[in-house]
Every structure is written in structure tokens, then in C-alpha cells.
Amino acid sequence: MKKADARLLNPTTQNYLRQQAIRLREQGKPMGEIAVYLGVHRTTVCGWWSQYQREGEAALKQQQRGATFGERRSLSPAEEATVQRLLREHFPEGATRKSGIKQDKV
Numbered sequence: 001m002k003k004a005d006a007r008l009l010n011p012t013t014q015n016y017l018r019q020q021a022i023r024l025r026e027q028g029k030p031m032g033e034i035a036v037y038l039g040v041h042r043t044t045v046c047g048w049w050s051q052y053q054r055e056g057e058a059a060l061k062q063q064q065r066g067a068t069f070g071e072r073r074s075l076s077p078a079e080e081a082t083v084q085r086l087l088r089e090h091f092p093e094g095a096t097r098k099s100g101i102k103q104d105k106v
Helices: 011-026 031-038 042-060 077-090
Strands: none
Touching: 011 031, 011 042, 031 042
16 A cells, blocks of 8 residues: 655644654554654654654644745856846847747746
């Protein structure tokens, strides 16, 4: 049976599942049994438990996923502005495509 990907659940549901997993583990339930009961993979429960042991209650809150806007950019702001300017000069607004269809202004 394929397990649902817990990352795709909304944050409220994820937080609830984490809290339930920790509560059940503290009651002595085995990881595999908790995973079946909650409908997630056993390694997910193991990860939640390990994180809880390291960080305590803070581990139960949904963490921000992915990079924040602007993080790990390759170009400096000046270089980015230059590229944007060059693109606007090369592709002026309202220019026609090879297909002959005029682009709409946004």
C-alpha cells in the first residue's frame, strides 16, 4: 500500500500528525504501528521523533519549506538590472513574434 506524502498535507494537519506521533511514541507504541495508524511512512515518524528529541516542542511546528525569495541568486542586483534592461531592449513590448501574432500588453 502506497503511503500518502505528508508534505502535501496542509500545515494544520501536519502539525496534528506530528503531535499525535509524539504522544503515541511517549506512550511506548512502536514506530511502525504509529505510522500505520497515522497513514504515513515509518521513516517519517522516526524523523519526527528524532527531531523532537533534539529540539523539543519547537520540532512539532511546521517548518518553512524551500528557499526564501532572492536566496542563492547568482547575479548581483546590478547584473540583474542589466540583464532585465537588455531583455527589454531586445524584446520591446508589442513586438511581433515569428508567427505574426502581436503580443498583448500586460
